[in-house]
Each structure stands twice: as structure tokens, then as C-alpha cells.
Amino acid sequence: MRTLLDVVKEIDNISFPYHNSADHDQYVDELWRFYLPEDPRPYGYIPKFVVEAMPWSADFHIDDKSVPKKVQLLTNSPADANKAIAHLLQTAREKRLFKCLEGWRNEEYRILGAKSVIKIERAGAGLLGITTTGVHMTVYTRSSTREILLWAPKRSMTTKNNPGKLDTSVAGGVPAGVKPFECLVKEAAEEASLPQELTTASAKSVGCVMEFNVKDGGNGLLEPSLKYVYDMEVDDVELRPGDSEVEEFCLMTPSEVKKNILEGNYKPMCVMVLVDFFVRHGILTIENEEDYAELVARTHRNLPFPTSSK
Amino acid sequence: MRTLLDVVKEIDNISFPYHNSADHDQYVDELWRFYLPEDPRPYGYIPKFVVEAMPWSADFHIDDKSVPKKVQLLTNSPADANKAIAHLLQTAREKRLFKCLEGWRNEEYRILGAKSVIKIERAGAGLLGITTTGVHMTVYTRSSTREILLWAPKRSMTTKNNPGKLDTSVAGGVPAGVKPFECLVKEAAEEASLPQELTTASAKSVGCVMEFNVKDGGNGLLEPSLKYVYDMEVDDVELRPGDSEVEEFCLMTPSEVKKNILEGNYKPMCVMVLVDFFVRHGILTIENEEDYAELVARTHRNLPFPTSSK
Numbered sequence: 289m290r291t292l293l294d295v296v297k298e299i300d301n302i303s304f305p306y307h308n309s310a311d312h313d314q315y316v317d318e319l320w321r322f323y324l325p326e327d328p329r330p331y332g333y334i335p336k337f338v339v340e341a342m343p344w345s346a347d348f349h350i351d352d353k354s355v356p357k358k359v360q361l362l363t364n365s366p367a368d369a370n371k372a373i374a375h376l377l378q379t380a381r382e383k384r385l386f387k388c389l390e391g392w393r394n395e396e397y398r399i400l401g402a403k404s405v406i407k408i409e410r411a412g413a414g415l416l417g418i419t420t421t422g423v424h425m426t427v428y429t430r431s432s433t434r435e436i437l438l439w440a441p442k443r444s445m446t447t448k449n450n451p452g453k454l455d456t457s458v459a460g461g462v463p464a465g466v467k468p469f470e471c472l473v474k475e476a477a478e479e480a481s482l483p484q485e486l487t488t489a490s491a492k493s494v495g496c497v498m499e500f501n502v503k504d505g506g507n508g509l510l511e512p513s514l515k516y517v518y519d520m521e522v523d524d525v526e527l528r529p530g531d532s533e534v535e536e537f538c539l540m541t542p543s544e545v546k547k548n549i550l551e552g553n554y555k556p557m558c559v560m561v562l563v564d565f566f567v568r569h570g571i572l573t574i575e576n577e578e579d580y581a582e583l584v585a586r587t588h589r590n591l592p593f594p595t596s597s598k
Numbered sequence: 599m600r601t602l603l604d605v606v607k608e609i610d611n612i613s614f615p616y617h618n619s620a621d622h623d624q625y626v627d628e629l630w631r632f633y634l635p636e637d638p639r640p641y642g643y644i645p646k647f648v649v650e651a652m653p654w655s656a657d658f659h660i661d662d663k664s665v666p667k668k669v670q671l672l673t674n675s676p677a678d679a680n681k682a683i684a685h686l687l688q689t690a691r692e693k694r695l696f697k698c699l700e701g702w703r704n705e706e707y708r709i710l711g712a713k714s715v716i717k718i719e720r721a722g723a724g725l726l727g728i729t730t731t732g733v734h735m736t737v738y739t740r741s742s743t744r745e746i747l748l749w750a751p752k753r754s755m756t757t758k759n760n761p762g763k764l765d766t767s768v769a770g771g772v773p774a775g776v777k778p779f780e781c782l783v784k785e786a787a788e789e790a791s792l793p794q795e796l797t798t799a800s801a802k803s804v805g806c807v808m809e810f811n812v813k814d815g816g817n818g819l820l821e822p823s824l825k826y827v828y829d830m831e832v833d834d835v836e837l838r839p840g841d842s843e844v845e846e847f848c849l850m851t852p853s854e855v856k857k858n859i860l861e862g863n864y865k866p867m868c869v870m871v872l873v874d875f876f877v878r879h880g881i882l883t884i885e886n887e888e889d890y891a892e893l894v895a896r897t898h899r900n901l902p903f904p905t906s907s908k
Contacts, residue, residue, distance in 0.1 A: 493884070494878050495877045496884070496894050498894075516884055567804070568878055569804075570804060578907075582900070584805055585898055585901070586900070587898075588895055589900065595891035596888050596891070
């Protein structure tokens with residue numbers, strides 16, 4: 289039978305360091321590292337096919353002599369670094385080199401942990417293997433018997449990404465220049481029609497989850513992600529779609545949510561957030577879940593990239 | 599200024615895989631692995647000085663040809679494995695080979711993740727680098743302004759281990775044959791005079807924390823640990839010492855707790871549990887703690903040893 293850990297491993301599908309160490313090391317050793325100027329910490333892993341296809345300008349030093357191989361940004365100021373990255377991705381987009389750039393958003397992530405503000409177009413983050421940052425909130429209420437019921441939006445069948453899938457109650461990427469909590473309040477209003485005052489007063493910061501996904505079943509772009517996680521318990525509030533991406537909001541018991549996760553009815557990027565919710569609320573325990581400790585470790589795995597500027 | 603991450607790194611003081619990878623690899627490669635019969639997963643790391651001093655019987659194959667080096671238990675049944683481990687540690691104790699065995703408890707841990715029930719005397723777990731399992735519960739109440747206040751026992755100045763230090767509200771090792779939640783209920787009654795019915799009804803399973811401590815500032819025994827974590831909110835309940843190890847229980851604000859952690863007034867093994875509590879309760883957030891994501895990852899690091907029998 290499929291387990292939660294099976295689903296988690298399909299999403300967090302770069303192997304854990306320590307486990308299957310040899311496989312892990314060989315695969316990771318062959319990836320190229322992406323470095324920002326004057327910072328010894330790698331900010332992303334890039335597969336060979338991207339390095340070969342990318343229209344690198346002279347601002348990038350392609351170093352195939354180092355072990356592991358690396359792409360080093362050489363600019364002298366944050367402004368120039370931002371220009372070089374933007375120009376690189378715009379050129380690749382114009383030349384139609386990568387499918388992911390068809391989803392160009394004109395919205396940027398701030399590169400997490402960089403010592404100055406360096407931004408990257410959201411649609412291009414995966415090309416350099418940059419860690420994406422998001423906010424995810426589970427909105428829940430309680431039944432007459434005090435059982436937890438979770439609100440989940442069901443995405444429209446006509447929406448482009450993940451049609452028909454269930455989603456976290458409220459979720460979104462954190463754009464450069466916006467604080468995570470501000471972003472959450474805005475997304476809650478836009479996506480679930482939740483009043484800003486309610487979210488501001490009631491949403492609780494409860495942690496973060498990390499996952500490291502490699503697209504195309506392990507052969508594609510590397511997409512590490514960090515999601516700030518929030519809970520909000522509500523009473524007489526009904527969540528309603530705020531845009532056409534969502535068809536309706538459903539209210540589900542934890543067992544229904546778990547069943548839907550195992551059947552693949554959730555957007556993959558929600559699974560870590562829901563597993564973490566189940567652990568924090570005592571729905572999964574060491575007494576009822578054999579993989580308890582590994583689920584907890586995997587949902588909070590350390591990423592090999594900076595998460596702070598120190 | 600000392601930060602929570604500094605304190606966490608003193609406790610979880612084997613380096614993170616990925617970070618400072620070369621140092622990590624060299625140190626870890628030189629440690630010996632401990633293997634149980636017919637199981638390819640290592641159950642512990644053993645430093646060279648222990649391998650050399652230990653009075654291994656013929657039940658243990660000391661393999662210095664493998665890379666890394668390993669100690670392989672060779673017995674043919676769980677009963678024999680238990681006998682071999684018990685005999686090994688008893689012999690070492692009688693010969694007074696290791697200081698840690700002076701704390702012999704006549705209480706055993708079950709080796710986590712082993713396919714059958716294999717036990718090890720608590721005082722000897724560190725000699726084979728076996729992961730210890732514990733339960734930790736934070737009992738808290740709310741002030742008239744709804745601020746969280748945490749209950750903390752202050753250990754007696756005359757107790758042997760950690761005299762005068764603050765501790766988690768309730769904590770203990772999980773002995774072989776006892777379920778974590780049962781263990782928690784018993785410890786809460788014994789250590790904090792909390793009625794069994796109250797703990798059974800109100801304690802909430804909220805996760806687990808993992809840490810990997812190397813004793814003597816990184817040169818000694820390896821002590822990975824897994825702690826099941828519980829919260830209990832109480833109202834009109836006063837915690838009282840149940841034995842002479844504890845002098846009194848104090849009620850502290852989160853800022854007082856944090857100050858005491860930074861000043862080294864807590865038992866080291868509580869720090870991960872308290873940091874996790876602060877994260878889950880929105881006391882530490884990405885907006886007020888620069889090391890937020892690394893604190894979350896480190897308190898839930900994956901250990902390189904089995905946590906389930908799969």
C-alpha cells in the first residue's frame with residue numbers, strides 16, 4: 289500500500305544525504321554549482337543540459353575545471369548582478385530555449401540568503417536551481433465533536449497548472465520586497481476572500497517546511513523550496529474562491545485529506561505542509577505512523593543553499 | 599552576541615552534511631560503523647578509542663579492512679544478540695573501562711529501527727553510538743494578557759547530573775517495552791506530580807526533534823538522539839517536584855526562557871525542544887529570527903541511522 293512517506297519521497301526526490309550516500313554523491317557531484325560574486329556558498333545546482341543550452345554572457349564564468357564544476361557570476365555590484373541575471377533569462381526566453389520560461393510572470397523572487405538584494409524572475413529560478421520561497425496556510429475549523437476540519441480549494445478543471453487538484457487553503461510565492469506575513473495576508477484575501485483584519489489577527493506562524501524536488505522524475509531542473517507555514521483556526525468563516533483558478537472550497541476531515549494525498553489528488557507542493565500540520569496537531573503520532581521520525585526529518589530537511597545572509 | 603543558533607550548534611555539534619562537507623566527510627569517514635546481524639543499515643558510529651578499548655567477544659567481527667571500518671554483530675538470533683551486547687557492556691563495566699558505565703541504570707533502550715527487539719543498557723548506548731529515544735513535554739499556561747508562560751523545573755544543586763540547571767517541564771528516556779506516550783504519562787506523574795488522567799487527556803503529540811551530539815566538544819562518544827515532543831496547556835494546575843532531583847518549578851515568559859537558554863542555564867538536551875516550541879507557537883518567526891530556517895532544519899535533522907524497521 290502507498291504510504292505518506294512514499295508520496296513525500298516522490299516530491300522530495302533528491303536522495304537524503306547519508307541514505308544511499310554513494311548514489312547521492314555521484315548524482316550531486318555531477319551537477320554544476322551556481323555562485324554569486326564574493327560569496328563562497330553555492331546558491332543552486334544546475335544540470336549539464338541547462339549549462340550547455342544557456343546563452344551565458346561574459347558576466348558569467350563557466351568553470352569546467354573546478355570540482356564540482358561551477359558557474360560564477362562575476363559582476364561588481366548588486367545592480368550589475370541583477371542586470372546580468374535578468375538579461376540572461378530574457379535572452380533565453382526570446383530564443384525560446386526553455387519551456388519553463390513560457391510561464392514568465394514579471395514577478396521576482398529574492399535570492400534567499402544573498403548578502404544584498406539579488407532578484408530572479410520566478411519562471412527562471414529553476415534554471416539556476418535557486419531556492420524558491422513561499423507561504424502556505426492551513427485554515428481549519430472544528431466539528432461539533434471538536435474534530436479538526438481542513439479547508440481546501442479545488443482548482444478549476446480549466447486552469448493551466450494542476451487542473452482539478454486540491455490545494456493548501458492559502459498559498460503563494462513570496463515576491464522580492466514583500467515580507468512573508470504581508471504576502472500571506474494578501475494571498476488570503478485574493479485567493480480565499482479572507483478579510484485582511486482576520487488573517488492579520490488570527491494567522492499563526494508555526495514553522496517552515498523544506499523540500500528538494502528534481503523535475504521530470506529526477507532528470508530535470510532542481511527546485512529546492514522553503515515554505516513558511518501558518519495555521520489559522522476559524523469559526524463561522526466560509527472560504528470562497530477569489531479568482532477563476534479555484535472552483536470551490538471543500539471542508540475535509542484529516543482522514544479525507546490523507547486519502548486524497550495518497551490518491552494523488554493534491555498539488556504535490558502541498559503535501560509537506562499537510563504532513564507537518566498532521567504532525568503538529570497530533571493527527572500523525574509515533575503510535576499510529578511507522579515512518580513518523582523520517583516524515584518529520586524529510587519535511588524539514590536542510591537544503592545545501594543559504595537561508596540567511598550569515 | 600550569542601544566538602540561539604550558536605547554542606543549537608554547540609549541542610548538535612556534528613557538522614551538517616552539505617555544510618563544510620569536506621571536514622564533515624573526513625571526520626565521519628574515520629568513525630567505525632556498528633552493524634546488527636543481517637541488516638545493511640549502520641546503527642551507530644564508534645570512535646577509534648572505544649573500538650580499541652572495548653573487550654569485544656567473538657560475537658563481534660572487528661573489520662578494519664572495510665571502508666569505513668566496521669564492527670559487525672554476528673549472532674544468529676535476537677536472544678543471542680541481546681546476550682552478546684549485555685555481556686560486552688557488563689564486562690567493560692566490571693573492568694571499569696569507560697566512565698559512562700559508572701552511571702549504570704539497569705534500564706534499557708530498544709535499539710530504534712532494528713527489525714527485532716534488541717536492547718542496550720542506557721549507560722552504554724553512547725559506546726556503540728546508538729540513537730537514544732526520549733519524551734519531552736512543555737507544560738504551559740497563559741497570563742491574564744494571554745501570553746504563554748512555560749513551566750520549568752530547576753534541578754537541585756545537590757543532584758549529580760546538571761545541578762542547578764533548568765529543564766523541560768517533563769522529560770525522560772523511553773525504556774524498552776514502553777510506548778512513548780505511556781512513558782510520558784508516567785514521567786509527568788513522577789517528576790511533576792501531574793495526575794495521569796490529566797496528562798492522558800490533555801498532552802498533545804506535536805512532533806519530534808533530532809540532534810547529533812558528540813561529547814567532549816567533538817572528540818568523544820557519539821550520541822544521536824530522537825525526542826518525541828508533546829505540549830500540554832494547563833489552567834489551574836501547579837507543577838510540583840515529585841523527587842529530590844528537582845528543587846522547584848518556575849513559571850517563565852518566553853523571553854525569560856530564551857535569556858536562560860543563551861546564558862547556558864538550561865540542560866543542553868532541552869534546547870532543541872524549546873526552540874521547536876517557540877517556532878510552533880509563533881514566538882520565533884521569520885520576521886524576528888534571522889536563523890529561522892536553519893533552526894527549524896537543525897532541530898529536525900535526519901540522523902544517519904534507522905528510525906523505523908523498514
